[in-house]
Amino acid sequence: xxxxxxxxxxxxxxxxxxxxxxxxxxxxxxxxxxxxxxxxxxxxxxxxxxxxxxxxxxxxxxxxxxxxxxxxxxxxxxxxxxxxxxxxxxxxxxxxxxxxxxxxxxxxxxxxxxxxxxxxxxxxxxxxxxxxxxxxxxxxxxxxxxxxxxxxxxxxxxxxxxxxxxxxxxxxxxxxxxxxxxxxxxxxxxxxxxxxxxxxxxxxxxxxxxxxxxxxxxxxxxxxxxxxxxxxxxxxxxxxxxxxxxxxxxxxxxxxxxxxxxxxxxxxxxxxxxxxxxxxxxxxxxxxxxxxxxxxxxxxxxxxxxxxxxxxxxxxxxxxxxxxxxxxxxxxxxxxxxxxxxxxxxxxxxxxxxxxxxxxxxxxxxxxxxxxxxxxxxxxxxxxxxxxxxxxxxxxxxxxxxxxxxxxx
Numbered sequence: 092x093x094x095x096x097x098x099x100x101x102x103x104x105x106x107x108x109x110x111x112x113x114x115x116x117x118x119x120x121x122x123x124x125x126x127x128x129x130x131x132x133x134x135x136x137x138x139x140x141x142x143x144x145x146x147x148x149x150x151x152x153x154x155x156x157x158x159x160x161x162x163x164x165x166x167x168x169x170x171x172x173x174x175x176x177x178x179x180x181x182x183x184x185x186x187x188x189x190x191x192x193x194x195x196x197x198x199x200x201x202x203x204x205x206x207x208x209x210x211x212x213x214x215x216x217x218x219x220x221x222x223x224x225x226x227x228x229x230x231x232x233x234x235x236x237x238x239x240x241x242x243x244x245x246x247x248x249x250x251x252x253x254x255x256x257x258x259x260x261x262x263x264x265x266x267x268x269x270x271x272x273x274x275x276x277x278x279x280x281x282x283x284x285x286x287x288x289x290x291x292x293x294x295x296x297x298x299x300x301x302x303x304x305x306x307x308x309x310x311x312x313x314x315x316x317x318x319x320x321x322x323x324x325x326x327x328x329x330x331x332x333x334x335x336x337x338x339x340x341x342x343x344x345x346x347x348x349x350x351x352x353x354x355x356x357x358x359x360x361x362x363x364x365x366x367x368x369x370x371x372x373x374x375x376x377x378x379x380x381x382x383x384x385x386x387x388x389x390x391x392x393x394x395x396x397x398x399x400x401x402x403x404x405x406x407x408x409x410x411x412x413x414x415x416x417x418x419x420x421x422x423x424x425x426x427x428x429x430x431x432x433x434x435x436x437x438x439x440x441x442x443x444x445x446x447x448x449x450x451x452x453x454x455x456x457x458x459x460x461x462x463x464x465x466x467x468x469x470x471x472x473x474x475x476x477x478x479x480x481x482x483x484x485x486x487x488x489x490x491x492x493x494x495x496x497x498x499x500x
Contacts, residue, residue: 100126103417104183104193106173108136108159110403111386112199114410120165124421127165128191130183132172134160138472140403141481142219143259146228147266154480156222157472176361178382195381197413198361198370202352202387202401205367211328216348219259231345232270236278248344249285252333254325255349256291257298258438261308263349264289265441268315287317288341290333292324292350297438297446299400304446307456311440325350352401354388365390365398374428376413383416385409391429399431403471408432439464 103119105112108131119127135156144150160168169191175184176196183191204220206212217228232251238244251271253264268287275282289296289312295305296312296319309319327334332342354368362378363371369390370378376391378384386406392398399405412429419426435449437460445460472481 098124100124101194101417101421102126102128102192103195103197104128104130104191105197105199106130106183107199107201107386107388108133108168109139109199109201109386109406110136111406111410112197113159113162114407115197115199115385115414116163116166116410118411118414119417120163122418125417126167128167128169128193129159130169130171130173130185130191131159132170132186134158134168134170136162137222139220140468140471142222142225143263143266145222146219146225146232146263147270148229148233149266149270150481152222152226155472178361178379181381193381195383195417197410198358198378198382198384198388199386199406199410200355200358200388202354204348205351205353206348207351209325209327212325212348215328215330216254216333216346218348219263220352228345228347232267233274235344236274236281239281240278244344246281246284247331247342249281250288250341250343251286251345251347252288252290252341252343253347253349254290254333255351256289256293256296256319256321257349257351258436260289260291260349261296261312261438261440263347264312264317265315265439265444268312268317269441288343289317289319290323290325290335290341291319291321294321296321300436300438300446300448301451301454304448304454304456308438308440308446311444311456315441352387358388367398367401369398375416375426376409376429377426383413385413391431402436404434405431437464437467 101124103125105116108129113136116127116129119125135158138155141155145152171185171187173183174186181193185191204218218224235248239246239248251267253260264287271285296308297305312319324336325333326336332340333346334340356368359368361370369388370384371390372378372384376383376385386409387401390398408431416426437445437447439445439461443458443461445464446456447460447463448454
C-alpha cells in the first residue's frame with residue numbers, strides 16, 4: 092500500500108432487514124472502515140408489532156412496511172435469500188445464483204412461527220408473521236361475513252379462535268372483537284352471533300408480565316366480550332375446529348395460531364442451538380470470530396439464566412452492540428460483552444386500553460398506558476411518512492373507528 096493511501100474497507104454483510112439488522116446497519120453506515128451490504132428477500136422492513144392492525148383492517152399494509160433501499164443511502168441492498176454459507180471461504184450463496192463475500196457476517200434472520208408438532212395446525216390455522224399472513228387473516232375475517240350472509244357457510248363460521256395468550260394473542264383478540272363490533276352495522280342479523288375465544292395453554296395470559304397485569308388484561312378482554320380460556324391446550328386442528336386436551340371441540344371459521352416462534356432451522360448447521368433453534372453465542376454476540384448473531388436467532392444467556400426474549404428491543408440493542416464491537420476491533424480495542432437494558436414491556440388490549448410495565452416495578456394500565464404504547468411504537472417506526480400516516484389513522488380511530496374495508500376475493 093502506498094504511503095498515505097487509505098486502508099481498504101472491511102466488508103460487513105448483514106443478513107436480515109429486521110430490527111436488529113437495520114440497527115447494526117444504521118450504526119455502521121457512515122463508518123470509514125466498512126462497506127455495508129444488507130441482504131433480505133423483501134425490499135422493506137416490516138414493523139411486525141403492528142401487523143395485527145393490518146390483519147384486523149385498522150391500518151393499510153404500506154404503513155408498516157418501510158423501503159430499505161431508501162433507508163440508508165450508504166448501505167448497499169441486495170434482494171435475495173441466503174441459501175448457503177461457507178465460513179471457510181467467507182462467502183454466501185444467494186437465491187439469485189450469485190455469491191457474496193464478506194469479512195464479517197451479521198445474522199439477523201428473525202424468527203418464524205412454530206406449531207409444536209400439533210397435528211393439523213400447519214394446515215388448518217392462520218399464522219401472522221408476514222404481510223401475506225396478515226392479508227389472509229383480514230380476508231378470512233371480512234369474507235366470512237359475506238359467505239354467511241349468502242348462506243354459503245354456517246353461522247358458526249363467524250367464530251374466531253386465537254391460540255396463544257402472549258402479547259400478540261392479547262392484542263389480536265381485542266382488535267378482532269372491536270372489528271366484530273363495527274361490522275354489526277353492515278350485518279345486523281348475523282354479526283351478533285360472532286364470537287372471539289382466546290386460548291392459553293398456561294395458567295394465565297401474558298406469562299412474562301406481572302400477575303396483576305395478566306389479571307387486568309383478562310378482565311378487560313372479558314368485558315369486551317372475548318372468551319378467555321387458560322389451561323386450554325390445543326391437541327389437534329381440523330378444517331373447521333380446534334380440539335382441546337380435555338376433549339372439547341371449538342368450531343370456528345377463522346383459527347389464528349399465535350402460540351410461539353422459533354429461529355429458522357436452516358441456520359442450525361453453523362453452531363450449537365437451543366430448543367428454539369437459536370444459535371448460542373459468546374457474550375460478545377459472536378458465533379465465531381467473524382460471524383455475529385443478533386435478535387431472535389441468537390441465544391444469549393448469562394450463566395444458568397434463561398435466554399433473552401425474542402422481542403424487538405433486544406434485537407435493536409444487540410444490533411447496535413455488534414456495530415460498536417466491529418468499530419472497536421478496527422481500533423484494536425478489546426471487545427465488550429453485551430448487556431441488555433430492560434426498559435419494560437407493554438401490550439395493548441384495544442382502543443384506550445393497554446398494560447405497561449417499566450423496569451418490572453412500575454406498572455400501570457388504561458388510557459395512559461395506551462397513549463404510552465402509541466408513543467413508543469411511533470418512535471420505533473422508520474420513516475416520517477409512516478409515522479405521520481399511522482398517527483393520523485390512530486387519531487381517526489380514537490374518534491370514530493371504522494374498519495378499512497378492502498376488496499376481498
